[in-house]
Amino acid sequence: MKPIVMDNDQVCRKDNILGSLPPSDQLISIDLPVGTGVLAKNLDSDVRTIQKALNQIKPIHGGPTVALVVDGKCGPKTNSAIWNFQFKQFKAKGADGVIEPGKQTIQRINQLLFSNAPVDPSVNAEIRAKVVQHFSIVARSVHAAQATVLMANAPEGGLDFGRSRANDRLDRHFALNTLSPAARAQAIRDIHGVYTMYSNVLLMPGALGTGAFEADPTGDPRIAFTFGNGFFLQGAVHPEKNIPLDRIYLGRRAFFAINDSEFCAFIMLHEMAHFVGFPGGGLIDDNGRGWFTDDTISKLSVRQRLLNADSYATFAVECRTGDPKKPPYVKAATTSR
Ligand SMILES: [Zn+2]
Structure with a gap:
């Protein structure tokens, strides 16, 4: 039973579950910037946090080859690390010598170190x-979709809550304008069926509070997976992983x-x-x-889009934001399985 795994290049592949994160505790965070430059405050506790964190990062990922002394002082060795x-x-454009709370450097450190021990979200605020x-964003997107x-299927002649705008959105993401009226109506019913199941996914009880979502307990280093x-x-x-x-x-x-988010x-x-x-089970x-x-x-043809995960995700995003412009986090990729 192989899941569909989204890899770090954002392409999904049918693959086995791995499970190989380096161990550490929880997310690390600092209160004020650490490093060089006018922003840096170099609080003793923050500097220690960064020194300890960098020492856990392998040199191949940019960690120090000789472990830093954890002394809370941001000297030349810590700065160069x-x-x-x-x-x-x-690369050069992202290297400014300062680590700010919540910004990309600390996020990347967390991505590299975050624990492979089971995480209990109820005890981690x-x-x-x-x-x-x-x-919250997922729920609003599903509702909007x-x-x-x-609205797209509302009978003509009544109040128009946005019927033509709704149909334009369906055409953009699913190319329904290429279909006969009867085939179009069927496609809309099928899309409606998919989003009805989406809203049921949100109603499923789950460990994270609501929905079928779980923090991956296996330690697989990739983005997400499902069956x-x-x-x-x-x-x-699952017979081997017992999940x-x-x-x-x-x-x-x-x-x-x-x-x-x-x-x-x-x-x-x-x-x-x-x-x-x-x-129908496809x-x-x-x-x-x-x-x-x-x-x-x-x-892609209509049929290919009706069976394409990103078409549902992008349609729901546009329905939520009202904006047909491509958001920065959507990545184009050909898929090959
Ligand atoms: Zn996928």
Whole structure:
């Protein structure tokens, strides 16, 4: 039973679950900037946090080759370790010698170090707060998508709550304008069926509070994974990993160590498509990743888009934001499985 795994290049592949994060405690954080320059305050406790964290990072990822002395003083060795880490991770344009609270350097350190021990979100306020933010965006997107699909199918002549705008959105993401009226109506009913299952996913009880989402307990270093049509596999368990199949697993490094909730919500909306499948039992796969304006999507047929996870995720995003412009976190990729 192989799940659909979203790898760190954001392409999904059918693959085995791995499980190989380096151990550490919880997310690390600092109160004030550490390093060089006018922003840096170099509080003793913050400097110690950074020194300890950098010492846990392998040199191949930009960690120091000789461990820093954890003394709370930001001297030349600590400063050069910060520069080296930033240069390795972000190249010259991302290396400014200072680590600011919540910014990209600390996020990357957390992505590299975050624990592979089981995480209990009920005892970690930081994780909990992030998950709540992601969920809220997902829930609003699902509601907006459902409302739009219902508007698109509203009978003519009554109040127009946005019927033509709704149909334009469906055309952009699913190319329904190429269909006969009867085929179009059927496609809209099917899309409605998919988003109805989406809203059921949000109603499923789960360890993170609501929905079928779980923090990945296996320690797989990739973004997320789920089982195709797992929505219908209640009670089934993975034979080797002993985890339920009716769940969507969020990689902790991807989901809890970064602050971009819009990106996380988008990935969750994508995973939900694999998880629920198409009405009648088809698998919603990856025929192309990207926004409808990307070549990877615009070349797809209606049928390919109706069975394409990103088409559901991007449609829901546009329904929530009202903006047909491609958001920065959507990445185009051809998929090859
Ligand atoms: Zn996928």
